[in-house]
Amino acid sequence: MAETVRIERAVYGGAGLTRKENGAVALVPFALPGELVEIDASTDELLYVLEPALTRVAAKCGHFGRCGGCQYQHAEYATQLEIKHSILVETMQRASVRDLPEIATHTGEPWSYRNRVRFRFGMVEGKLRVGYSIRKTNEFLPITECPIAAPLLWQAATALLELAESDVEARAWVSSADEVEFFCNEDRSRLLMTLLGSGAMPTKKNGFTRLCEALQKRLPQLAGAGVAPPDARRASVKLIRTASWGSNGLAYRVAGEGYWISRGGFFQVNQFLVDELVALVCTGQQGTIAWDLFAGVGLFSRVLARGFQQITAVEANPSAASDLKNALATPGTQHRAVQATTLDFLRVAVVQRERPELIVLDPPRAGAGLEACELLLKIGAREITYVSCDPTTLARDLVVLQRDYLITALHLVDLFPQTFHLETVVVLRRR
Numbered sequence: 001m002a003e004t005v006r007i008e009r010a011v012y013g014g015a016g017l018t019r020k021e022n023g024a025v026a027l028v029p030f031a032l033p034g035e036l037v038e039i040d041a042s043t044d045e046l047l048y049v050l051e052p053a054l055t056r057v058a059a060k061c062g063h064f065g066r067c068g069g070c071q072y073q074h075a076e077y078a079t080q081l082e083i084k085h086s087i088l089v090e091t092m093q094r095a096s097v098r099d100l101p102e103i104a105t106h107t108g109e110p111w112s113y114r115n116r117v118r119f120r121f122g123m124v125e126g127k128l129r130v131g132y133s134i135r136k137t138n139e140f141l142p143i144t145e146c147p148i149a150a151p152l153l154w155q156a157a158t159a160l161l162e163l164a165e166s167d168v169e170a171r172a173w174v175s176s177a178d179e180v181e182f183f184c185n186e187d188r189s190r191l192l193m194t195l196l197g198s199g200a201m202p203t204k205k206n207g208f209t210r211l212c213e214a215l216q217k218r219l220p221q222l223a224g225a226g227v228a229p230p231d232a233r234r235a236s237v238k239l240i241r242t243a244s245w246g247s248n249g250l251a252y253r254v255a256g257e258g259y260w261i262s263r264g265g266f267f268q269v270n271q272f273l274v275d276e277l278v279a280l281v282c283t284g285q286q287g288t289i290a291w292d293l294f295a296g297v298g299l300f301s302r303v304l305a306r307g308f309q310q311i312t313a314v315e316a317n318p319s320a321a322s323d324l325k326n327a328l329a330t331p332g333t334q335h336r337a338v339q340a341t342t343l344d345f346l347r348v349a350v351v352q353r354e355r356p357e358l359i360v361l362d363p364p365r366a367g368a369g370l371e372a373c374e375l376l377l378k379i380g381a382r383e384i385t386y387v388s389c390d391p392t393t394l395a396r397d398l399v400v401l402q403r404d405y406l407i408t409a410l411h412l413v414d415l416f417p418q419t420f421h422l423e424t425v426v427v428l429r430r431r
Contacts, residue, residue, distance in 0.1 A: 003041040004050065007031045010083040012091060012391060014071025014420035029135075030065060030074055032056055033083075055079040060111065060147045068135040070148065070418040077110045081414060084422045088391050088412055095395035098402060103410050106280070108272030110417035114149045115271040116183040118196070119157055121174065128164055128174065130157045148418055150271065152221060153182045156191055159218040163211075170211045172202045178230060183261070184221070185252050186271055192250055192263050193225040201227055201243060208243035216246075223247045226263050249323070254278055257302040259327060265320045266296050270415040278303055280411050280425045281385050287357035291381075293342040294363045296320050298327035304360070305331035312356070316341045342368065346375040357382045367393025373400035380404070384428040389415075394424055406431055 007016035007028060016031035018039075026044040031037050036051035049056070059065070059073035072080045085103060092100055119130035122140035129142035146154055160180065164171040174180075177195040184191045193215070195201075202208075208227070216222045224247030249262040255278040261267045268274045281300050286307030292300050295313035297320050305311045305328070313328060313336070315321040321339035328335040338345055342361065359381040361368055367390060368376070376384065377400070384405060388394035398407070405428035413423040 001041045002038050002047055004036065004038050007033055007035045007037060009033050009090075010087060012087050012420060029071070032075055032079070053079075061145060063132075063141065063143050063145070066134055067141055067143065068133050068137075069146075071420045073418050077107075077417065080110075080417065081105055081107065081412075084414065084420075085412060088422065088424065091391040091395050092398070095392075095399055097395050097398045097407075099407060101407060101410050103412050106273065106276050106411060106413045107417075108270065108276070108414070110414075111147050112150055113270045113272050113417065114153070115185070116181065116267070116269050117146065117149045117153045118179050118181040119143075120179050121177060128161060128171070130161060130180070150184055150188055152184050152188045152191060156182045156193065156219055156222070160193075160215060163215055163218060167211075167214060169202070169204065169207055170214060173208060173211050176201050177227075181264075183250065183263075183267075184271075185250050186254070186274075189221060190223040190247075190250050191219065191221040192223060192247070194263055195225070195227045196230045197227070198230060209245050212245040223250065224263060228264050254299065255282075255303055259297055259299065259302065260323050261297050262319045262323050265323055266317065268299065268415065273413060273415055274299070277387070277413055277415070277423070277425070280413065281360055281387060282307075285358055287382075289354065289356040290358040290360065291356045293345070293359065293361040293368075295324055295337075296362070297323040298337075300360050300362070301335070302327055302331065304358070305335055308358070309334065311335040312338060314338045314340055314342055314345045343372050343375075346372055346379070350375050350378050355379060355381065358385070359383075360385045360387070362387035363393075365390040365393060367397050369397070370400060373397050376401065377404050380430060382430055386424075386426045386428065388424045388426070389421065391422065391424060394426070398426065398428075401428055404431055405429060 005018040007018050009017050010033055011017045015027035015029050018026050020026050028039050028046050030046050032053040035053050038048040055076040057076055064073045122129055124142045131142040134141045164174040177197040179196040181194040212225045225245045227243040249260050252259045252261055254274045282303040288309050290304050290308040290311050292313040295301055295315045301311050301313040313324055315324050325337040328337050408429045409427035411425040415423040
């Protein structure tokens, strides 16, 4: 049964909110504020747009709507930013975050921005394909393009499929994997490949080497490759390389600093805005002691080391922590890398005498957490810079931190154009 509704506003997650005839709230995907639409009354799925918004545009990707990766390709980019701005403000106000400053918005090129993608493998009519998942399901969606990915990454996927089609040994390796991840450096001159799978891989001697050498002939940018479990990036998982070829990582240059990212390690995916993000966090910061929590490979630590006498950087993932240790060795031995969860580090640090002037934290979507925020209040740094990829958990944490801190700057950094995801940088000063 269909029902006609008017979309009231956009909500976090990519949908438009409306109320049906019975008063129930409906979250309608791919609908823009103000539009009159027809929806399926039982599923709330969009059927027709009866009165489109003036800012509605044709999606650039032919898979948009079925693919679960993008939610906003139907909106002009300026409208995407307006939606994210309104969602950020509403999320903060709903959580009772007080005294919000004016939000500064930072953008880059909205297409071809991803330096890392992870494709699924699947068989379609007897042919090996790469793809993603169909929206709201785990079903395989074969794709022929991905406009938000750096062109080199799609070129790599195409070359790998072509090789698997023509080479029996290569096909055995690819068929035994569930997914493949590609990661390129800032100028797209070097590329890493990781096959991900939980099952048995081929055991023929030097087979993986032959696969990689054959792929490199088609794709000269390929610098290294390996095999890893699907959850290799989790903090508790030590990367197990059952097969490896070439370089085990990439050199990546940001804000005048060189970083080493091991294969499977985390790094910001928007190649056009990484420098901007680092500048927002680090520019003008100086003093004696700074802590970088959830530090990853040291994206902020290396730049902060220019202005602070001592940096303590904390990272739980073993692979990233190893890269972090090497990164901090370059600016000086007075800096230290700690392999631990941020919560464990703070539980110990709160009873010690060392007190930083600046704390930077860049947690995953779960946020820092209430206990960590309570410990941050006890430590009492002069300034906290909180980098967030989820406005809901950010708002939750800010409510706690605002007991002792005032928000002095709020930045929306659009690291994920065409999607509902948004990055926020919040600067807090101790009252």
